[in-house]
Each structure stands twice: as structure tokens, then as C-alpha cells.
Amino acid sequence: METKIQFSEFIKDFKTTLHELFHEENDINQLSLERGLPADVLNKIMSKKPLSVAIPLEYGGRGGHVKECLEILSAASYESLSLSLTFGINIALFLEPVAKYAEESVKPDIFNRFLKNQNMGGLMITEPDYGSDALNMKTFSQENDHGYSIKGSKHWQGLTGMADYWLIAARNKTNNGDLSRDVDFYIADNSKPKQHVIVEEIYDNPGLYMIPYGLNTLDLEIPKNQRLIPETTGIKMMLDILHRSRLQFPGMATGFIKRMLDEATQHCKNRIVGAGNLLALDQVQFQLARIQSAFTISSAMCLRSTKISGVEHNVATNGLEANSMKTVVTDLMHESAQILTQVSGANGYRVSHIGGRGIMDSRPFQIFEGSNEMLYSQISDMITRSMKKKKMSNLLEFLKSLDLTAEACEYFKKDLNFNIASNFPQRKLVDLGRIIARIVSVGYVLELQDKGFRKDLIDNCITMVQQEISGLFSVFHFDNSVKVIEDYSSNSSWSEFV
Secondary structure, X not given: OOOOOOHHHHHHHHHHHHHHHHHHHOOHHHHOOOOOOOHHHHHHHHOOOHHHHHOOHHHOOOOOOHHHHHHHHHHHHHHOHHHHHHHHHHHHHHHHHHHHHOOHHHHHHHHHHHHHOOOOEEEEOOEOOEOOOHHHOOOEEEEOOOEEEEEEEEEOOOOOOOOOEEEEEEEEEOOOXXXXXXXXXXXXXXXXXXXXXXXXXXXXXXXXXXXXXXXXXEEEEEEHHHEOOOOXXXXXXXXXXXXXXXXXXXXXXXXXXXXXXXXXXXXXXXXXXOOEEHXXXXXXXXXXXXXXXXXXXXXXXXXXXXXXXXXXXOOOXXXXXXXXXXXXXXXXXXXXXXXXXXXXXXXXXXXOOHHHHHHHHHHHHHOOOXXXXXXXXXXXXXXXXXXXXXXXXXXXXXXXXXXXXXXXXXXXXXXXXXXXOOOOOHHHHHHHHHHHHHHHHHHHHHHHHHOOOOHHHHHHHHHHHHHHXXXXXXXXXXXXXXXXXXXXXXXXOHHHHO
């Protein structure tokens, strides 16, 4: 029935269930201190079939509409960022890739088990010796008469020891022992003995307590029909999967940031300092306006994502947007948690407080699926290479020529009107990437404004971003080539000079 009712009723019922489970039947602040969710709580959540939003209609799901996926993620993250990430892993890193790339013969059973048996799935790419350097992974596959043998080691997979299915990335081993430059993906059914992933260790992650992470050993036999079929190459399929995931981060971010905003506003209204409340203080107004700006940007990103991130689109070449969304919105998530913790005073510095917990839970979002510094650098590289190709040197002129930034860059003309040098040190690429990603984000905000989103939130948001970008440009233009002094011990103890 959950897959047949109107989505407005579906999401309302889901939100009510979460509120009852986390605030009436249990205390979310205490549940969040435990490793994993209690089975009865998880079963009640999954009985509402939240993952049906990512399953095609022909297999009994709700159709894989991006809007519904993002609203489920947002509803979950308002209550628990860990729960939302659990859904995000299942949706973007397993169900959507299976819907798009798996052979038809394997889809019915997989989707049926998700709908009826509350199964879950995850993605394995990262290896102990090859983190972001995925193309050099050593996990390999070899074709045989029955399918594929897969051997290797993977770690930091969300849902380690918990997922029923895994999408596993591997490189084909040729007859001479070399590993292919391309990447293949295989579906492993953890319930089958020959496809069972061995968990060597569960990690002691300091945040996201509900999600198990760990080290996994692979020695698997996978049937031939459980290999994903790329449209062109495996690398482009991997980019399509990862970019789609990054484009859907705003779903997880929006609910979380809204919760930070609501908690901070409520606390500042009720906290009396002297003759008035905290909300009467100018600095507090500024801090809460920062969270409100983050909420507006994240909402705008959700609108954009519904247009471009569905499985009917191939987003392998959407690196600029995927990287911009992921980096900016995860920075905003962490900053929002920091602000809530700050205005909450000593009480905020408790693991049982949603602000203090939110700092640790949001921090890894800036690291996984590509660290933000790396992605900012990639953004700059995309822009500078494209400028060279078009033989353009002025940043303002170039950004005015891009649909994504043409309207937004009008708000930053003075800062953007300069010529880009031919070679940048990496730290400058990161600085420039931060700037460009935020200009792209303002483009999304302006699109949201055109749809009728309230004008005062839009105006405040643009002012906040203008101030931030002004500061970022000061950093960018400042000449700093300082290097770390490795052997710094000699003549560096203050006590010798007393």
C-alpha cells in the first residue's frame, strides 16, 4: 500500500513515524550514542518502505522520482543524519545503479527483497591503500565458466556487515596478470555463501554511530548476469554513479540544516541574557542568518537536482555541478552544526546534544566521496582547462559565457574581473574552486527565486554569499607560498629563551 498512496500522504506518514519512534517511544539523543539502530526501531522505519522511492514502478516501487528520493532523505536527516545517510547509500549507491545498469534478469528478485524483506545494499570502491585513487584499485575480477572470481580488500564502506547486497568495483585481470585500466561493477548477494563478504574489522568511527564501517575481504564467485552493463566504459559508469550521488547530497543536507536552524532559533528565543534573549544580539542574528542562507542554498540545489540527476540522465560529464553541490552543501552542513553548538553554550558540547553530535556526524561528509579540497581543485582545473581551450583569460568573461554562472556572476563582477594565470599552485586551485562552486550555487538560488521561493530569504542568502566570496578572493590573491618545516625541533622550544 505504501507504494500506491499519494506521495504527500506517504511522506507525512513517514515523518510521523520517525517523530514517534525518536521522540515518543525512544530518545533519539540516546539512540544516537549506540552503535547501530535497535532492530525493532529499524524494522518499524523500514516497514514504511522508504526505499521504495528509488525502485521502478514495474518492480513495485514508487518510480525512482528524484523529488521523492530527496524528500525522504531530507525527512530522515531532520531527525537523524545517520539514518539519512543510510538511505542515501541505498538509493544513490545501490538501487539507482541497479535500476540503470543491471541485467533485467536480476532486478525482480533484488527489488522484491528490498520491498518485502527490508534488504539493504551498499557500494565498495575504496581500498586500504587506494582511497581517492580509485583507478589504481587492486581488487580484481577474472572471468571463468560460471561467472567471475573477485579477490581483494575494501574498507570504509557504509553498512559494513549490515548490507544484504554490495556493488563491488574491480579491475579485470588479463591473461598476462596485468589489471585493466577500466573498472567493472558486480552485484554480490551476501546471503549466498560464495558471494559472502568477510568482515575483518568494524571501525570505531567517532560520528555517524548508527552506521557500521569497517574492513572487508573479498573472495567471491559472482554469476555472469550480476555484472553491471555500462553504456560505454566502466569508468564513465563509475562517474555517472558517483556524480549522481553527489548531486543528491542536498537531500540529506536540507533536512539537517533545517533542524540546525530550528534548534538554534528556538534556543536563542528562549535563552534570556540580561534584559533580552540571545536573538536580540546582533552577532547571534548574523550567525543564525548564516544557517538560514545555508538552508536556502541547499533548497535551491534540491530543485536543480530534481531536473538533472534522475537515472534517465547520464551525469558522467556533470563534474562541475556534482563537485560544486557536494563541496558547498557539506561545508554548509558542518558550519551550521558549529553555529548551533556555539550559540547553545556548554550544553551544545555534549554528544547527546544534536549540535555537538551534528559536528561529528556532518564532518565526514566533507571527506567521503572525494575530499572537498580535492573536488575544489578539480573544479578549478575544469574551468582553467576550458578557458585555455576557448582561448579566454578573463574569469568574468568566461563565467558569463557559461549557462550555469552567467546570471550569478553579475553579483560578483568587481571581484571576478581579472585574468587567470597559466599555472597555479594547488592551494590556489582549491581557493579558486571554493569561489566558483559558490557562484554556481548562487545560480541555483536565482533559479529558485524564479520559481517563487520567498524573496527575503533569497536576498539575505545572496548578501551572505557576496560577503563570503569577498573574503575568499582576499585569500586567493594573497601571496602565500609557505611550506611546512619538517625538521622544526631545533631552536624552537620557548622555554630555552626564558
